[in-house]
Amino acid sequence: MPRPIALPNAAAMRPVERIEPVISPSGPSLFEAVDKVADDTLPKIREDIGDCTRCKLHKGRHKIVFGDGSVKAQLVFVGEGPGADEDAQGLPFVGRAGKLLTQMIEAMGLQRKDVYICNVVKCRPPENRAPEPDEVATCSPYLLRQIDVIQPKVIVCLGAVAAKTLLQTNRGITQFRGQWLEWRGRKLMATYHPAYLLRNPNAKGEVWKDLQKVMAELGLQLPKKKSL
Ligand code: SF4
Numbered sequence: 001m002p003r004p005i006a007l008p009n010a011a012a013m014r015p016v017e018r019i020e021p022v023i024s025p026s027g028p029s030l031f032e033a034v035d036k037v038a039d040d041t042l043p044k045i046r047e048d049i050g051d052c053t054r055c056k057l058h059k060g061r062h063k064i065v066f067g068d069g070s071v072k073a074q075l076v077f078v079g080e081g082p083g084a085d086e087d088a089q090g091l092p093f094v095g096r097a098g099k100l101l102t103q104m105i106e107a108m109g110l111q112r113k114d115v116y117i118c119n120v121v122k123c124r125p126p127e128n129r130a131p132e133p134d135e136v137a138t139c140s141p142y143l144l145r146q147i148d149v150i151q152p153k154v155i156v157c158l159g160a161v162a163a164k165t166l167l168q169t170n171r172g173i174t175q176f177r178g179q180w181l182e183w184r185g186r187k188l189m190a191t192y193h194p195a196y197l198l199r200n201p202n203a204k205g206e207v208w209k210d211l212q213k214v215m216a217e218l219g220l221q222l223p224k225k226k227s228l
């Protein structure tokens with residue numbers, strides 16, 4: 001990752017806000033129930049996943065899409081789940097939406113190898129439907145372990161599924177998109193998924209504003225570019 005440049009970023013940031021979590025009345029929240037794994041590593045997490053059949057998504061998948069990027073990344077992007085291209089290649093965000101995410105990362109002055117990219121579920125939901133609650137509950141503890149290993153400064157949730165999963169909220173993403181939130185002691189921002197931007201290119205400007213806040217937080221030089 002390029003050397004951080006100290007920038008005054010207070011003006012670019014709203015105060016960190018908390019979102020009320022939706023805690024299951026019958027027990028601890030999804031992530032409170034996940035024990036920290038001592039001396040955890042990304043290879044250990046991948047090994048634990050193995051040839052996973054823990055949820056029904058295993059039935060239609062070709063490849064498990066674990067995640068990709070730097071274990072030392074200061075910035076982690078979390079998406080929803082693999083699509084057809086990702087399922088075929090075993091890599092996250094390599095289809096059309098992935099190409100747009102790559103453009104977004106490069107517009108920030110970074111490369112894909114500087115960040116870490118992963119998803120809430122590691123196997124492709126059939127016909128690209130949203131992952132169901134039981135699938136999210138079964139798979140997302142691996143995501144939590146990945147984030148705990150990487151310890152990024154900033155997490156960017158791409159789309160509602162990632163945001164609602166990590167924040168454990170039922171609030172719509174438009175209510176908190178672009179705001180700094182606190183998640184387990186880290187800065188988290190939710191923005192629109194690149195697939196949504198492909199359908200709604202007019203929303204690119206809002207996402208670019210969100211990413212510029214992320215850049216300021218990471219001490220990256222803000223570009224003159226006005227849109228993605
Ligand atoms: S989505 Fe996750 S929990 Fe479900 S089968 Fe794939 S790796 Fe296992």
